[in-house]
Amino acid sequence: MSRTRRPDRRQVLLAGTAGAGLLGAGAAGAGIDRALRRSGPPTEAPPALHGAEAVPFHGVHQAGVETPAQAAATFLALDLRAEVDRAAVLRLLRLLTDDAARLTSGEAALADTEPELASDPARLTVTFGFGPGLFQRAGRTPPAWLAPLPAFAIDALRPEFSDGDLLLQVAADDPLTVAHTARMLLKDARAFTTVRWVQQGFRRAQGTQRPDTTQRNLFGQLDGSANARPGGERFSRVVWIEDGAFAGGTSMVVRRIRMDLDTWDEADRTAREQATGTTLSTGAPLTGTAETDTPDFAAMSAHGFPVIPEFAHMRRARGVDDGEHQEIFRRPYNYDVPPPAGSDPTVSESGQIFVAFQADVLGQFVPIQQRLSDLDLLNQWTTPIGSAVFAVPPGCAEGEHVGQHVLA
Secondary structure, three states: OOOOOOOOHHHHHHHHHHHHHHHHHHHHHHHHHHHHHHHOOOOOOOOOOOOOOOOOOOOOOOOOOOOOOOOEEEEEEEEEOOOOOHHHHHHHHHHHHHHHHHHHOOOOOOOOOOHHHHOOOOOOEEEEEEOHHHHHHOOOOOOOOOOOOOOOOOOOOOHHHOOOOEEEEEEEOOHHHHHHHHHHHHHHHOOOEEEEEEEEEEOOOOOOOOOOOOOEOOOOOEOOOOOOOOOOHHHHHHHOOOOOOOOOOEEEEEEEEEEOHHHHOOOOHHHHHHHHOEOOOOOOEOOOOOOOOOOOOOOEOOOOOEOOOOOOHHHHHHOHHHOOOOOOEEOOEEEEEOOOOOOOOOOOEEEEEEEEEEOOHHHHHHHHHHHHHHOOHHHHOEEEEEEEEEEEOOOOOOOOOOOOOOOO
């Protein structure tokens, strides 16, 4: 019977040393692994934040016209209370001007009970528009052009989306900033006004596309391809009033246009492009390849028909068949109202808050709208249900209130 050989003392010591080495290596490896987990991946640059970006409130022109359109907007139309006189109108404008100047700079308004919500202006702008009633209460004659638009055959206007004594366009790249600002302005205006209507709109969020990308509406169309580029001579000619008390101001048309998305879904792509006169994917005219190409309205198809049909929206808006060419500056927003509970989920209440600025509303906007009303295939899918015209005063200097000189 063999005897089990027992390790001698030297072998035990050597085995212990080897084991200790392996345990030590394992412990060291585990320590390194824990350290790596704690430190995470290599340090990266923090994401770019845009909340602190501020648009100057004071200046020759009001902000919110030439300012690149922000992602969210609320339009507040207010009516003056019956007892409000000239002195009260001026107090109201001084109060709202002070609120707007503070909030757009990232500073809380006086008596702001939620000042933390004001710290990130996110390119906030507040733009004032005056209706005829405000001029009359202030004891001043409104401009001759400041009146409801002529009746158009395509209109189905509703009073809850039309007219108003004072408009406040509140826009920013952050919807919380817009909501807080709108509430502050309404709180300070409630002693002088009642709410006539509120409309909320949206565009692409900042950073989704390049800043100079043309907005798409809910039909998928590029909307505003023909706009003048802000900051240029053409923009100034199209938008800003040059003479008189309103020099540096403009006119503003707000139209709520319901878009029938459900029947638009039924139209094939060819029908849609014939209705708009553009290639939907690129926004190019049907006679071109790029969005900025000049349309060739004289081009004919092989069958002898205009490549851009006479009823196409692009053709009617340009007025080429009438020998006229007016321009406006479009700054629209989309809207989308959730369907009521229990309704057919395919029914859409969506559309566009169409906003246009122009130096001469009668000479620029009205002729375009009349042509579109007379013949535009898009009328099959769109219905204007709200309309309002406002005079946008020039900007003001520090220490002044908006409209100070036009109401003097």
